[in-house]
Amino acid sequence: MGIVAYARKHAAFLAFSAVAMCAPLFIGNKYYLSILAFTATRLMVALGLNLLMGQAGQVSLGHAAFVAIGAYGSAVMTTRWSVNPWLAMLVAALLAAGVAAILGVPTLKLRGHYLAMATLGFGEIVFILLVQLKGLTLGTDGISGIPSLTIGSLDFGRPRAYHWLAWGVALLMLRMSLNLVDSRVGRSLRALDRAEIAALSLGVNTSFRKVQVFVVSAVFASVAGSFYVHYIHYISPDSFSVTFSVVLVTTVVLGGLGNVWGAVWGSIFMLFLPEYLKRFNQDYTNLVFGLMLIVVMIFLPGGLVGLRHVPARLRRRFTPPDALPAEDT
Amino acid sequence: MSFDQFLQYISSGITSGSIYALTALGFTLIYNSTDIINFAQGEFVMLGGLVAISMHEWGAPLPLAFLVAVALVGIVGVIFEQLAIRPLLSAGVLAQIIVTIGASLAIRTVAMLIWGRESLPLPPFSGDSPIVILGASILPQTLWVLGLTLVIVVALQLFYRRTLTGKAVRACSVNPTAARLMGISYSRVVLLSFGLSAAISAAGGVMITPVSFMSYSAGALIGLKGFAACILGGLGNPVGAVAGGLILGILEALTVGFLPFSGSSGYKDGVAFLILLVILFARPQGLFGRRTVEKV
Amino acid sequence: MRNRYVALLVLALASLLVLAVTGCGGGTTTTTAAAEGPTTTASGDTGTTTAPASTESTAVAPTGDPIVIGAVLSATGPGSPLGEPERATLKMMETELNNAGGVLGRPVKIVIEDDQTNPKEAVTAVTKLLQQDKAIAVLGSSTSPSTLAIKPITEQAGIPLIALAAANKITEPPIDWTWRAPPRDALAVQKALEYISGVMKLKKIGLLHDENAYGASGAAEIEKRIGDFGLEVVAKESYKTEDTDLTAQLTKIKAANPEVIVVWGTNPGPAVAAKNMKQLGMTQPYVGSHGIANKKFIDLAGAAAEGVIFPAGRLLVPSSFTDPAQKSVVDTFVAAYKEATGQMPPTFAGHAFGGLTLLVNAITKAGSTDAAAVQKALNETRGVATPDGIYNYTTTDHDGLTVDDLTVVKIQNGTWVLAE
Structure with missing residues (x-):
């Protein structure tokens, strides 16, 4: 494929990457840079969860735990055992993958939402362990003094350098997700969501595919946790309660299920909206999130990225009901 | 450990377990008619307690406060169903689960705005001098909760088996399409389930408040435990839900008592969720489950 | 059909928002x-x-x-x-x-x-x-x-x-x-331990603490300092802030025969503990933390709050400023x-x-x-x-x-x- 054809095919991705990577050149204010930095790590988690929910039709209610594995894995290994941060990130990601496989294999064989239940329980157990295993995690005191990421003399503790690194990785994950959705695997995953039996009879190994995507989402979350912790330099269990798992699900749902770009818009929206709401009264933040979850599910199942289909939907709504094709939910 | 102590742990377990059981019943009612796991269930418990507290503050006697709380939260359940669940009845379980998560966030926040952030007390229904049975002390309030649980389970069984509406609900849970073909109004069954489920959870909330106080954030943990109890007893089985709740409460109390090291209570909550995982892996239909679990 | 629900939903959301924004007037004073x-x-x-x-x-x-x-x-x-x-x-x-x-x-x-x-x-x-x-x-x-x-x-x-x-x-x-x-937490811990060993002349502590940051760090500090005051922790248990019942933890503590119960946490846990101690017939003195230096604790624990002792800033009893x-x-x-x-x-x-x-x-x-x-x-x-x-x-x-x-x-x- 020629360069022009490639550029045309991936115009959206290339444009978005250009904007994301050039942003620090125009933003001098570290406050905005820090919001963008958190957006990058949120995007990493959201991409994985988006694949799981949108492509495999499964929900994880304990994704905070996978972020915690990455974050605490990096924090503990670098501060206590002086492991190289990059190696620590890799080991933590492998651990997350292993745990995801153990959780996924038995539950994803079953029809229904057993993964949701299992991840909910798993998330709580991880949270309890973070608090109780004081010898390892320092309990509720949290771990401070976590070093920045470096390569040789290149220090990614600086806001701009961190921005490029974190967004570079996030964009890489975005590209991977887009490719996955386009690939044969992606098509078989969507088949799972729509018609499991049909997919099965066509020879798609449904439960294996689901486990695969769950493991990928756990790895994305773990890597995000590692990046987060090398940026914020301090970590405590509070950040990884079930509430955070719910916030993650909200991010993906608001952005839009079934479309990788939903994760992008969801992440951006969920990090900038609270900054905006702050000006009024933050007590309402959760009320707004909750109502938006309901409203989006009912009226806008495609989330923010689904907004572009709204005109068509409206047109259909005003046609006589018996002329309607079946709702494509 | 002496026998007295053992009995005391059992009694502690029953106190916590009875509220898990009532919450689990709420989950069961909704799951049975819709296959939805209602993540806002704990919020109904919380609302029940807080409404009763306000009623009592305004001078209503406890029985009246109880009834008003149950009725009001029942109505909240119905409204919730009408607004959020009804439009999604055919939209797939994932969408429905997410809507209940959204509702739980919204209800919790509204409760915080109304009642503030701090815990609020409610006096016990019949005094707080403990009753000592075989060396284990138990609060009269716990007996109230247990009694209520029993009454509700029996009433539900009668309702499901003896009344036409109850049979309709069961028919819908077995096969909604066939039930509809038989002229049963599925949507009415769902509406009824949400109303009843919210009312039962609210009753539990009122009952437990004199023992443990109530605050806007208390519903989350109770909901999670009730959910674990449901899985333990087998999703969709009312008797299993109650048994699951009591077993879970007692196991938690015994974790504190039996683990030989000091500080073992830190792992008490872990037990609930560990059981949940083990059950999901080893026996997804639960201890008392009858519903078949389909393998893909 | 669908339109009716749409209308209903919009109506309800609007009323919910109005309810929320107007501060909900629901018989409360705390949120103003x-x-x-x-x-x-x-x-x-x-x-x-x-x-x-x-x-x-x-x-x-x-x-x-x-x-x-x-x-x-x-x-x-x-x-x-x-x-x-x-x-x-x-x-x-x-x-x-x-x-x-x-x-x-x-x-x-x-x-x-x-x-x-x-x-x-x-x-x-x-x-x-x-x-x-x-x-x-x-x-x-x-x-x-x-x-x-x-x-x-x-x-x-x-x-x-x-x-x-x-x-x-x-x-x-x-x-x-x-x-x-x-x-800092350590000062409150020191004050409490000084009082237990110096004024109450007691030795064996049964420790119950919240698992949150406040309770856990207080408990760790207590364990670190008991040696300095010749005290001993005979039992240590913990709870989650939203736990509904603490009798299991207290039963275990009671079995270790402590002379004083120290409860380190913020509301509502310590109030539940005070009531549960009464229920179990535990007559040991109750020493709390500065986390209960508020009226809320007394409201919640009611009669069970009587006699509870805790370290606090002098602002709580203004007559104590010298x-x-x-x-x-x-x-x-x-x-x-x-x-x-x-x-x-x-x-x-x-x-x-x-x-x-x-x-x-x-x-x-x-x-x-x-x-x-x-x-x-x-x-x-x-x-x-x-x-x-x-x-x-x-x-x-x-x-x-x-x-x-x-x-x-x-x-x-x-x-x-x-x-x-």
Whole structure:
């Protein structure tokens, strides 16, 4: 494929990457840079969860735990055992993958939402362990003094350098997700969501595919946790309660299920909206999130990225009901 | 450990377990008619307690406060169903689960705005001098909760088996399409389930408040435990839900008592969720489950 | 069909919002402060509007660029019972300071950011304060995890941070730029243990603590210090803040035959524990933490609160102030707070008052807002009185308080009296 054809095919991705990577050149204010930095790590988690929910039709209610594995894995290994941060990130990601496989294999064989239940329980157990295993995690005191990421003399503790690194990785994950959705695997995953039996009879190994995507989402979350912790330099269990798992699900749902770009818009929206709401009264933040979850599910199942289909939907709504094709939910 | 102590742990377990059981019943009612796991269930418990507290503050006697709380939260359940669940009845379980998560966030926040952030007390229904049975002390309030649980389970069984509406609900849970073909109004069954489920959870909330106080954030943990109890007893089985709740409460109390090291209570909550995982892996239909679990 | 639901939904959402926005009038008093006004900046109105106010005093109206002081408070989220009174205090003091001629003749502008009791938000908030508002010093945060998250940032930027949270770790090195206003957890623990061994003459402790940061760090400190007082922890159990029943934990503790029960946590846990102890017929004395230094504990525990003993700041029993200078500072503060909010100041309001007082004192002494000069002046703080105590900072002691700044309080007839 020629360069022009490639550029045309991936115009959206290339444009978005250009904007994301050039942003620090125009933003001098570290406050905005820090919001963008958190957006990058949120995007990493959201991409994985988006694949799981949108492509495999499964929900994880304990994704905070996978972020915690990455974050605490990096924090503990670098501060206590002086492991190289990059190696620590890799080991933590492998651990997350292993745990995801153990959780996924038995539950994803079953029809229904057993993964949701299992991840909910798993998330709580991880949270309890973070608090109780004081010898390892320092309990509720949290771990401070976590070093920045470096390569040789290149220090990614600086806001701009961190921005490029974190967004570079996030964009890489975005590209991977887009490719996955386009690939044969992606098509078989969507088949799972729509018609499991049909997919099965066509020879798609449904439960294996689901486990695969769950493991990928756990790895994305773990890597995000590692990046987060090398940026914020301090970590405590509070950040990884079930509430955070719910916030993650909200991010993906608001952005839009079934479309990788939903994760992008969801992440951006969920990090900038609270900054905006702050000006009024933050007590309402959760009320707004909750109502938006309901409203989006009912009226806008495609989330923010689904907004572009709204005109068509409206047109259909005003046609006589018996002329309607079946709702494509 | 002496026998007295053992009995005391059992009694502690029953106190916590009875509220898990009532919450689990709420989950069961909704799951049975819709296959939805209602993540806002704990919020109904919380609302029940807080409404009763306000009623009592305004001078209503406890029985009246109880009834008003149950009725009001029942109505909240119905409204919730009408607004959020009804439009999604055919939209797939994932969408429905997410809507209940959204509702739980919204209800919790509204409760915080109304009642503030701090815990609020409610006096016990019949005094707080403990009753000592075989060396284990138990609060009269716990007996109230247990009694209520029993009454509700029996009433539900009668309702499901003896009344036409109850049979309709069961028919819908077995096969909604066939039930509809038989002229049963599925949507009415769902509406009824949400109303009843919210009312039962609210009753539990009122009952437990004199023992443990109530605050806007208390519903989350109770909901999670009730959910674990449901899985333990087998999703969709009312008797299993109650048994699951009591077993879970007692196991938690015994974790504190039996683990030989000091500080073992830190792992008490872990037990609930560990059981949940083990059950999901080893026996997804639960201890008392009858519903078949389909393998893909 | 569908349209009906659409209409219903819109109607209900609208009414829900109306309900929420109007503050819900539902027979409550606690949320009024939360429902009013934005939690963020003081929106720069101080520079201009304060001038007419100076007519009431002899102070010269402040002129020039405002001195910007940042504050990161946990105004919403679980930490809001701390952050809210702190916010009210800082707002009140901002007006007072400017009415009294400002600081160094310049108006003071306090920019308050809410961290939602979340370390991540605290990092964003402090970055904004330093970068966007150019704060010359920062107060906060209300809670320990948030404070520990912002400390590396202010340390690196070389900007003074007056912490308002209690975890011991906050004033462990590096502390070039970090000081603390409230008494640290260790002081309250020391006070409680001193009382148990010295006054009650008891030895065997049954320890019950919350698993949250407050309870866990208190319990760790107790275990670290018991040796110094010849005490012994015979049983140690914990609970989650929302646990409905603690009889299982107490049964295990009871079996170890302790002479005194120490409960370290914040409401509602300690109140449940007090009631459960009665239920189990446990007659040992109950020693709590400063986490129950509020009316709420008495409301919740009711009769079971009688006789409960706990260490607390002197603000709880104002008659316990003995130092005349401190007494007059406290009287003025209490009167002003009552006028501004209609309530007695909780302990946390005292922390914010203390933090800002210490900072303003240092700026005045330094005669400039230059970071290094303020740092030097803070380290030379001697004998500054606030409701929390009388402060003496040095280059190595950034807590400034001693155990004598605390007192031991007992609950009697539903109110607080000095123990002994």
